Amino acid sequence: MENNSDKITLSHIRDLLQTVHQATDKFQLSSLTRQLEAADNLLLQNPPIDVAVLGQFKAGKSSFLNSLLGQNVLPVGAIPVTTAITRLQYGERERAVVQHFNGKKTEIPLADIVKFTSEAGNPSNEKNVAIVDIELPSLQKYPGVRLVDTPGLGSIFKYHEITSESWLPAVGTALLAVSSDRPLSQHDLDLIRELTSHTPNIILLLTKADLLSGEQQQEVIAFFSQTLQRELHRTLPVYLYSTKDKTDEYRNRIEQDIFQTIAANRDYEFLRILRYKTQSLAQSCLGYLRIALQSSLQADLNREGLRTQILNEKVNESLMREELGIIAREHQRQTRPLIAANLEPFLIPLIQKVKSKLEKDIPSWQGNLWKLSRHYESWMSATLSGEMHQLSKAEHTHFLGTLKKAHAGFSRSLEAFRKFLDENIENVLGVRLAQVDWNIDVAEPDHPDISFTKSFDIHLDLIWFLIPMFLFRRIFEHHFIAGVPKEVEINLSRLAYQWEKSVNNAIEAMRLQAITYIQEELATIESLLSRAQGQTDNINQMISQIEKLSDNLSE
Ligand SMILES: Nc1nc2c(ncn2[C@@H]2O[C@H](COP(=O)(O)OP(=O)(O)OP(=O)(O)O)[C@@H](O)[C@H]2O)c(=O)[nH]1
Numbered sequence: 001m002e003n004n005s006d007k008i009t010l011s012h013i014r015d016l017l018q019t020v021h022q023a024t025d026k027f028q029l030s031s032l033t034r035q036l037e038a039a040d041n042l043l044l045q046n047p048p049i050d051v052a053v054l055g056q057f058k059a060g061k062s063s064f065l066n067s068l069l070g071q072n073v074l075p076v077g078a079i080p081v082t083t084a085i086t087r088l089q090y091g092e093r094e095r096a097v098v099q100h101f102n103g104k105k106t107e108i109p110l111a112d113i114v115k116f117t118s119e120a121g122n123p124s125n126e127k128n129v130a131i132v133d134i135e136l137p138s139l140q141k142y143p144g145v146r147l148v149d150t151p152g153l154g155s156i157f158k159y160h161e162i163t164s165e166s167w168l169p170a171v172g173t174a175l176l177a178v179s180s181d182r183p184l185s186q187h188d189l190d191l192i193r194e195l196t197s198h199t200p201n202i203i204l205l206l207t208k209a210d211l212l213s214g215e216q217q218q219e220v221i222a223f224f225s226q227t228l229q230r231e232l233h234r235t236l237p238v239y240l241y242s243t244k245d246k247t248d249e250y251r252n253r254i255e256q257d258i259f260q261t262i263a264a265n266r267d268y269e270f271l272r273i274l275r276y277k278t279q280s281l282a283q284s285c286l287g288y289l290r291i292a293l294q295s296s297l298q299a300d301l302n303r304e305g306l307r308t309q310i311l312n313e314k315v316n317e318s319l320m321r322e323e324l325g326i327i328a329r330e331h332q333r334q335t336r337p338l339i340a341a342n343l344e345p346f347l348i349p350l351i352q353k354v355k356s357k358l359e360k361d362i363p364s365w366q367g368n369l370w371k372l373s374r375h376y377e378s379w380m381s382a383t384l385s386g387e388m389h390q391l392s393k394a395e396h397t398h399f400l401g402t403l404k405k406a407h408a409g410f411s412r413s414l415e416a417f418r419k420f421l422d423e424n425i426e427n428v429l430g431v432r433l434a435q436v437d438w439n440i441d442v443a444e445p446d447h448p449d450i451s452f453t454k455s456f457d458i459h460l461d462l463i464w465f466l467i468p469m470f471l472f473r474r475i476f477e478h479h480f481i482a483g484v485p486k487e488v489e490i491n492l493s494r495l496a497y498q499w500e501k502s503v504n505n506a507i508e509a510m511r512l513q514a515i516t517y518i519q520e521e522l523a524t525i526e527s528l529l530s531r532a533q534g535q536t537d538n539i540n541q542m543i544s545q546i547e548k549l550s551d552n553l554s555e
């Protein structure tokens with residue numbers, strides 16, 4: 001195969017066969033194995049073209065071959081004879097090799113063939129003959145061709161039929177022998193149908209033509225063509241043959257039209273046959289894959305059905321998000337009032353406490369108004385942050401009320417979701433899910449950062465150098481003391497705000513944790529339900545790959 005376009009065709013064939021291999025492996029299309037094997041062998045071994053004579057028992061197949069050879073090599077007879085596939089090709093010397101099913105090969109004398117390939121010599125193929133290969137110098141006239149004799153179909157020996165049919169994938173050109181006294185049977189039509197998937201070359205051979213007059217022969221040929229048209233919508237070339245009458249004439253025609261044509265175009269013919277087989281295989285494979293696709297699509301539909309049954313309106317992420325959001329917002333709204341209510345009783349006593357401490361401390365402060373103000377600020381800052389810390393430490397557990405309620409709300413909601421999901425899964429799939437720990441952690445918020453900031457609204461201290469302290473000191477002391485309630489209130493309110501922020505952040509963290517649980521759970525269920533999926537994608541991919549390669553090959 002020197003030709004460049006032949007090389008391209010061969011590589012396309014190789015690619016397509018490889019893909020069909022993948023498909024048959026992946027989807028266990030074992031019925032294509034033999035066909036695939038035959039195509040592989042042709043590709044690998046590049047053997048002579050097998051021109052096989054097939055047909056009903058006693059159609060005269062072996063006699064026809066002997067007559068072509070001009071030598072009675074093959075056993076013939078009035079009762080079913082041929083038991084094993086027998087191949088004949090050119091060889092420098094006459095020789096015959098018997099191949100057994102166990103792979104063993106033995107060379108035998110040509111005269112002993114009958115002991116292996118005939119029902120009389122090898123009843124029921126008790127010698128386990130797989131194939132007999134015969135080499136004859138006389139076959140030099142048919143270069144590139146291997147003649148194949150096959151056991152007849154339709155006899156009482158069922159295994160004859162099985163032997164021939166299982167060899168069919170290897171056929172190159174098929175000569176279907178039909179005896180003149182039994183023109184075309186259902187068996188023949190079935191065989192033609194079967195051959196159609198293995199070779200583009202099917203030729204009818206009307207044997208024992210001597211049994212019919214010229215007129216009758218034409219009648220039979222016309223009958224063939226009508227029947228084939230009606231049953232198979234095709235025509236086939238018909239050749240006459242007889243070992244008794246006009247043998248040379250018939251033989252010459254056949255040699256010229258069939259064997260010389262093959263010999264002259266051996267490589268082209270070989271490639272044409274191999275391409276045909278590969279395409280036919282690809283079509284069979286596509287047929288199976290399309291069936292597989294249908295059932296996979298059906299399975300997807302079933303899975304989709306299961307999915308909607310399991311993940312119904314009660315087990316639904318967006319609904320749960322909404323519900324958890326409502327729980328969070330409801331409790332977050334109540335955080336501030338709760339904290340404020342908790343702090344309220346401390347307001348008056350704290351004002352009293354700070355006031356009397358200030359009254360006690362202030363007389364010892366020295367300096368002008370500027371200094372007095374700075375002193376007041378730092379005093380107030382130290383005192384109130386100390387008080388706020390103490391209060392926070394003593395009372396914070398009461399601030400966490402909404403956090404705990406939100407936690408309870410989230411837990412209940414998750415539990416209900418989980419229960420619906422478990423029930424649905426058990427109802428639909430009949431399995432119980434393992435219990436999952438869905439505990440939401442209560443992250444206690446950190447103590448807020450309480451720091452005192454400036455307390456003066458009017459910055460009197462900016463004009464300190466204008467104010468004679470000996471006259472106004474008492475007034476300023478009063479001003480400072482009078483400012484205490486507002487400072488205390490501001491600080492309590494800031495404490496409440498900071499705790500509110502911490503608590504509400506913690507509620508938000510719990511909400512997010514709950515959503516994560518739900519998302520993870522639903523993702524697990526989804527993957528569980530779609531685990532068997534991907535088959536549809538795989539099959540679709542395989543189909544389009546084979547279609548593409550098959551298109552390449554037919555270009
Ligand atoms: N009249 C006539 N008889 C023939 C012709 N060719 C073969 N026969 C007879 O048909 C019978 C069957 O011949 P075979 O060659 O053994 O037929 P086969 O198709 O090989 O038979 P199986 O191997 O059993 O399938 C024999 O008795 C032959 O003598 C022919 O051209 N004319």
Ligand SMILES: [Mg+2]
Nearest residue numbers: 061062081082
């Ligand atoms: Mg025979």
